[in-house]
Amino acid sequence: MTIQNQIDKARAAFEQIKDYTQEQVDKLVYESAKIIYENAEPLAKMAVEETRLGSYEDKIGKNTGTAAAFWDYLKDKKSVGIINEDPSIGLIEAAHPIGVIGAITPATNPTVTPLGNFMHALKGKNAVIISPAPRAEKTSTTTVNLIREALAKNGAPEDLIQIVNDVTIEKSQELMEKCDLVLATGGSGLTKAAYSSGTPAYGVGPGNPPVIVDRGYDLKDAAEQTIVAVASDNGILCDGDNLLLYPQELEADFFAELKNAGAVVFESADDVAKFREALFQDGKINSGLVGKDTDVIAEAAGFTLPEGTKVIGLKIEGVGKDDILGKEIMGPVVVLKSYDKFEEAVDMAIRNMEEDGGTGHTAGIFSNDEDHILYFGEKIPVARVLVNQPTPDAWGPETNALSPAVSEGCGTWGNNILAGNVDYIHMVNVSKIVKKLDVEPLDPAKIFAD
Template sequence: MTIQEKIDKARKALEKIKDYTQEQADELVYASAKIIYENAVPLAKLAVEETGLGKFEHKIAKNTDTAAVFYDYLKDKKSVGVINEIPSEGIIEVAHPVGVIGAITPATNPTVTPLGNFMHAIKGKNAIIISPAPRAEKTTTDTINLIRQALVDKNAPADLIQVVSGATIEKSVELMEKCDLVLATGGPGLTKAAYASGTPAYGVGPGNPPVILDRDFDLEEAAKITLVAVGSDNGILCDGDNLLLYPEEKEDRLFDELRKVGMVVYEDKKDVAKFREALFHGGKIDADLVGKDAFVIAKAAGFDIPAETEVLALRIEGIGKDEILCKEIMGPIVVLKAYKIFEEAVDMAVKNMVEAGGIGHTGGILTNNREHIRYAGEKIPVARLLVNQPTPDAWGPATNGLSPAVSEGCGTWGNNILSANVDYLHLVNVSRIAMPLAVEPLVLEDIFKD
């Protein structure tokens, strides 16, 4: 089936639900979440087998968490018809579907990205066509087929969600040109292609989060948070901690705590050099090591470590362009760099993102000092600064106030139009009905009176 035929089928499906109420739209949100929740295990197993990326147990949790948290967030929100009234301003807001959404999804999240995008899309009565990563086409297709069955079971058109078979760059480009809105989740090349399509687009930039450990924060807790932030799904999350900056006088104690939670820490320059050589070739990450278990990466560098090791930690001396290990690794590896004063740590975090990548995406800070939180928030150019929690929580779990999302905008820093998590409100057009206000007329000559 051609891209145009899929667009036509999506528009026919939209026509069939144009008069759906809020309750009917919400029923489809629930049905799509429930069926993926119930199939979380086989989909996780298939994703690991097909892509070779990530960890089976973690993918199960991603599938169940996305389904449950997204639904819990969306269930009480208004997205159909009148969604808000502001009597004091005489404004009535009305939501309208944007139409057919084209979504380009990555191999790293072959189930949760299509699911999350669809839940946000159908919340506003939109249709969506998914162009999957070729490496994950079967997992994404199975995911979409399950959702299609859930729609049919609710007497809704299955073509509200479709998948592009045999996805290619050419097909993705055509989809982006012919749909009404683009969701592009992937690298900078994909984002540029989305913006160049001539269609309104939300793109996301690459991640590479730095995290600052402040002097007043408990080291045992910091080690636990770091383990989760780096090890989740074998480090393939774009918002996973890649650089941990710590006070130099706490190095020995911090490293001890990292070892206690199961990390293997490499301090010797020669050892770290071996990882540098194994991970990067010609300035680019070795694709065969992306998303692999820690012991596999260690073996490639010439080390034998316990197979159950979740995270590797490498002490470095340079930062930014002076250290290639500061680039996004997309593996269960965190690089460690000491600082003298807090302001220096903030400067290093900024330098690293500007020179090594990840600007605009996500950062983290572990501290009990509110002034330091504000200082970091004002200085570090990221759309999300996570405080005292793993940086992957940037996706918006129930434990913070960020909206649940599978696409995390990076603002103009990351060449994106949006510096927020993409959610259902970004997938509707909002009309504002403006009523006349009973106010005194503005006297222009009084405005600039000294």
């Protein structure tokens, strides 16, 4: 089937639901989430076997958790017809569907990215065509077919969601050119291609989050949450910790807590050099180690780890251009750097992002000092600052105020149009109906009188 055929079928499906009520739309959104929840385990197994990325257990959690969190967030939101009225200012807002949305999805999340994009898009009565990563086509196709099954069982057109088969760069480009909106979840090259397609697009930038452990914070808690952040899905999350900055005088205590939580920390410069050589080749990440278990990465560097090791910690001496380990690793590895003054830690966090990538994405801080939290938040150029929680919670679980998302925009820092999580409201056009207010006209002479 050609891309044009799929576009035509998507437009036909879009037309069939143009008169659906909010209740009808929400029912379909719910059923789409439920069927993925019910198939979380086989989809997780398929994803790991096909892509050879990530962790089976963690992918089960992502499949169930994403489905639940997205529905819990979306269920009470208005997205059809009149979605807001404020008589005090004479404002009424009406939502209009966009049409056909083309979603380019990554191998790292072959189930939850198609699901999350579809739930947001369908909430606004749109149709979606998924263009999957080639190495994840089987898993993403199975995901889409399950959702199509749920739609059909509820009397809705299956073609509200379709997937590009035997995907190629040329097919993805054609989809981006012919759809009405592009959701591009992937690297900077994909984002650039989306913005160059001539179609409005939401893209995301690369991650590489720096995290600061502040003085006075519980080191045990910081260590345990770090393990969660770095080990999740074998570190392939773009919003997982990469650079961890800690107070110099607390090094021994903090390293002990990291070890207790499941990390093996390498402090010798010679040992760290072996990991550096294994993880990076010719200045680029070794793709063969992306998303792999800790023992696989350690073996590549010439080491054997204790059974059950969740994270590899590497002590470094410099950040940014001073050490290539400051770049995004996308594995269960965290680099560790000490600091003296808190302001120095903030400067190093910024420098590492500016020189080794990740500007605009996400950062984290463990602190009980409100002044330090605000200082960090005002200085660090990112769209999301996670306080006292694992940085992967940037996706927007129920434990923070961020909206659930599978695409995390990085603003102009990351060459994106949006500094925030891509949400259902970004997949509708909103008309503002404004009534004339009974107010006195402004008098410029009075306003500017000295």
